[in-house]
Amino acid sequence: MNVRLQMSMVFHLDKCIGCHTCSIACKNVWTDRKGAEYMWWNNVETKPGTGYPTRWEDQSKYKGGWESNGNGSVHLRASSKSQTFANIFFNPDLPSIDDYYEPFTYRYQDLFDSPEGPDQPTARPISMITGKPMNIEAGPNWDDDLGGSPIYAENDPNFTDVTPEEKEALFQLERMVFFYLPRICNHCLNPCCVAACPSGAIYKRGEDGIVLINQEACRGWRFCVTACPYKKSFYNWSTGKSEKCILCFPRIETGQAPACFHSCVGRIRYLGGLLYDADRIEEVMQSKEEDLVEAHRGIILDPFDPIVIEAARANGIHSTTIKYLQKSPVYWYVKEWKLALPLHPEFRTLPMLFYVPPLLPIMSTVQDGTVDMSQGGLFAPVEQTRMPVRYLARLFAAGNEGKVRYSLKKMLAVRLNQRMKNVGDIDPKLVSAMMAELDTDAEELDCIYKLTTLASEKERFVIPPSHREEAEEMLQEDLWGAKGEAGFGLLEKPVRGL
């Protein structure tokens, strides 16, 4: 057993209101720079929709992620080592700026400088790359709230399992339904970007599993851009290097939540550490598609298990850290409650950002001043959810509907349990039957309710202390190593050209 620590995340989609505050927070902190205008390390997509970059989930085009060989082993979909070498000066599978969007601003000076005339002056849109006037044709959330859905939502790649009738029903005006999917780098356990980098510039930090691109080693070959199935590695055209979400590690190291977590209005984001068995990664990523979620959960270790704690201590994880891991909301959501699911586990990178799927039944009708409580009303059974389970299963469970259904049912059980306690118009037999079906009890449902709705900041973001003092000591054992590996930043500013 090779126990390692991973800073991991849960996004509760039932709570996301799609306000994009997280995106703006990230933009302002990290990507408000020349060459990074088009990057959104954090973005929020409407589902169904094609997202950012357009149809990023369509790996027949973008060639991201691992592909199973069928005989158990996996390979990068985009290129082998020899192909990478042969294509090093021309990577054929790069998204164009048009697939992201051409970043734009407005020439506000025009409002002041235009001559007096019969018309109102307008600020012309200009490209943030060329500075020239342009026609705005796309944006990072162009299909927000089903905007342009005949083109965008219609072409969502996750509709493969959904029947045509279900799909048609989704787009009927009266029944139209959508939810939001905020995305950041998943800080995967087996990241494709690391595997694909010809320069060896990308690495996964040992202490917390954050995946980073060394700006000094990056040569801008952009094979990480292709390889990442979530398209969360971006090429900066100004510095000639690639960049990605750094999970605000300077904030995490000082015990603060990353900017997007901190600014989240709906408080949908949870952050905490997980222990996992690094020896089993290979085995997990070779699982069959339908077993991927279970195998992924299986690799996460119980922080209460004395054997695990012993192994963690042996691997240099501090004993105080263990206490934080036991309180980690991610551990509870993912492993204990089985509510949170990985996004597109079939890409086989073992993403460490988990999503609680949205339970979207609320299209209640009010009759005579009371909410319709009959079958198909406010607490409709999961089988009748407006967003087909098959669609959610494609998104969060590699097609395994059972996993999604369990998660949705549990959330429904939480609601019914609360309703029963607070209003009393739910048959207790129904609730206990659900508890039996889901193998849960009232206490657990209560805990889920509390962590979902009432959790304070300290409960949502359980960040173990980074123990820099230990890191310092480890460095001092090898002074020459310390000279090479620690420092005050970049020796050379990442600037392109001569």
Place this chain on the structure above:
Amino acid sequence: MKPNQLFRSVPPVQTWLLATWLLLTWLQASGVAFGQGKPAANPGATLFEKQCYGCHNVGGGKKTGPDLMDVTTHRTRDWLHKFIPSAQGMKNSGDKFAVQLFSEFSPIVMPDQTVTPDQIDQILSLIDELSAKKQSFAPGGGRKLRKPTPKDIPKGRMLFTGETRLRKGGPPCISCHSVQDVAVLGGGTLGPDLTQVNMRRNDADLTGVLKSPVLPTMSKVYLKAPLMDEEVVQLFAYLQDVKGRTPQPTQNSSRFFVLGAFGSLMLLSLMNFTWRGRLRGVRKLLLRERQP
């Protein structure tokens, strides 16, 4: 070593070296070409060949500059003495004749010559002499080692194309020149096409250029790597042989262009084939599929 020994220790060898150096300096200053046995027959002719012949003829017609036959009777010696070292200055100061000359031979401008007044006198007296006899100037370098034979022609061609290296390491002619029958793409285009060079230059002239090129670009290139006498004969024979064929320099350059364009096209189509599965954009295609 004691300090007073320092002066006594000057070895006799060094004294001899000093004496030899002094002698050599004197010999050079007095115009005796050391090691060549005898001084040049006519210093004016040597100078003219070195300094002027690249652009001027005496009696052979216009080259880059005017024919200098009878120039000493047309212009005064004073004017010539002023003009030769500072031709551009004369033009700028508005001398009527200088301006006229420059406009006639535009855009070529006569470079200011670094010659002493004595040397100018030597050159002018040579021109005087030749003009009086109505004789054309024949460069001294025009004499060949031997008569060319038919065997020299293929050897000359090899030298021209660079298949055989020039002994002293000079670049082969083909790098700047072309003649009708070399290679598919012809030779370089920096220098003129040499197919008809024998129509433009007489034999002695051509041999002179081959031996010691006085042309501005060539003289620099071959300054340290002149052609061997044997090579001169072979190249002369070759150029003599290609004489009379019609030069088509325009065809050459267009052929180069066409071949280049064709090559690029082939390369582009090969690249297009190699990366035929490349990502050609997603969003644009989505919109295009939508629009009938």
